[in-house]
Amino acid sequence: MRIATWNVNSVNARLPTVLGWFEEAAPDVACLQEIKCVDEKFPTEAFERLGYNVIVHGQKTYNGVALLSKTPLEDVRRGLPGDDGDEQARYIEAVISGPRPVRVAGIYLPNGNPTTSEKFAYKLNWMARLNAHVRGLLSLEEPLVIAGDYNVIPEPADVYDPAAWVGDALYRPESRAAFRSLKWLGLTDDYIAADGSPGGYTFWDYQAGAWPRDHGIRIDHLLLSPGAADSLTGVTIHRDVRAREKPSDHVPVVAELDFPA
DNA sequence: ATGGTAGACCTTCTA
Numbered sequence: 001m002r003i004a005t006w007n008v009n010s011v012n013a014r015l016p017t018v019l020g021w022f023e024e025a026a027p028d029v030a031c032l033q034e035i036k037c038v039d040e041k042f043p044t045e046a047f048e049r050l051g052y053n054v055i056v057h058g059q060k061t062y063n064g065v066a067l068l069s070k071t072p073l074e075d076v077r078r079g080l081p082g083d084d085g086d087e088q089a090r091y092i093e094a095v096i097s098g099p100r101p102v103r104v105a106g107i108y109l110p111n112g113n114p115t116t117s118e119k120f121a122y123k124l125n126w127m128a129r130l131n132a133h134v135r136g137l138l139s140l141e142e143p144l145v146i147a148g149d150y151n152v153i154p155e156p157a158d159v160y161d162p163a164a165w166v167g168d169a170l171y172r173p174e175s176r177a178a179f180r181s182l183k184w185l186g187l188t189d190d191y192i193a194a195d196g197s198p199g200g201y202t203f204w205d206y207q208a209g210a211w212p213r214d215h216g217i218r219i220d221h222l223l224l225s226p227g228a229a230d231s232l233t234g235v236t237i238h239r240d241v242r243a244r245e246k247p248s249d250h251v252p253v254v255a256e257l258d259f260p261a
Numbered sequence: 262a263t264g265g266t267a268g269a270c271c272t273t274c275t276a
Contacts, residue, residue, distance in 0.1 A: 010268055036269065061269050111276060206266035249267080249276085
């Protein structure tokens with residue numbers, strides 16, 4: 001089973017690019033972030049034509065997440081528990097049905113900049129809510145994958161120039177500590193487990209020639225429960241997608257899970 | 262050098 005995560009930075013602004021990638025990569029499951037549209041504007045039929053079941057948690061202009069699967073999606077949850085007043089569409093979860101069901105959560109973790117604003121507090125609070133929710137999911141003892149744009153640079157090896165990111169919400173000690181706390185619940189970082197070599201970036205800013213200079217960061221992650229991590233056979237960062245026409249600033253990351261028969 | 266681009270959309274916010 002191939003599980004993909006991709007922050008598409010508006011699904012409708014680059015629909016041909018996104019659909020083209022789905023045709024060639026053919027993931028079994030995909031988590032999309034920053035779809036930047038309400039549910040009714042999501043191109044559901046286009047993905048259904050490629051054989052996907054589609055669930056969406058959309059929002060006007062900002063954020064928005066979707067979950068796609070070749071097999072039916074069950075036990076669907078839209079929105080992260082822990083704050084009924086939270087209007088931002090950043091979380092979607094479902095069980096991927098099949099002989100070996102897998103629970104998949106797609107997340108678009110808040111950016112948190114500027115750190116002097118309430119946005120940074122919202123980010124850290126959101127991470128605390130995620131930690132609490134994942135703790136409950138792990139108690140189910142199912143294969144579980146939490147995939148998405150975490151907006152966290154876990155380690156110095158995950159950024160072209162760590163010094164340039166000191167003080168940024170993606171690299172602040174509080175953000176990295178919260179990411180570690182999440183992993184310490186018993187989760188495995190797909191990339192560290194499957195490759196781990198420095199320079200496995202997933203995002204390059206549109207500005208300042210970040211892509212041609214390879215000024216990238218690794219912020220799109222899949223965290224795996226023990227039952228899912230045991231089946232991980234590899235991970236691929238689809239770096240070439242960043243060089244295509246009208247690209248997202250993120251590229252797809254695909255984890256391969258090979259469940260024993 | 263304190264730059265630069267992209268998307269949604271009402272003029273500025275978010276990233």
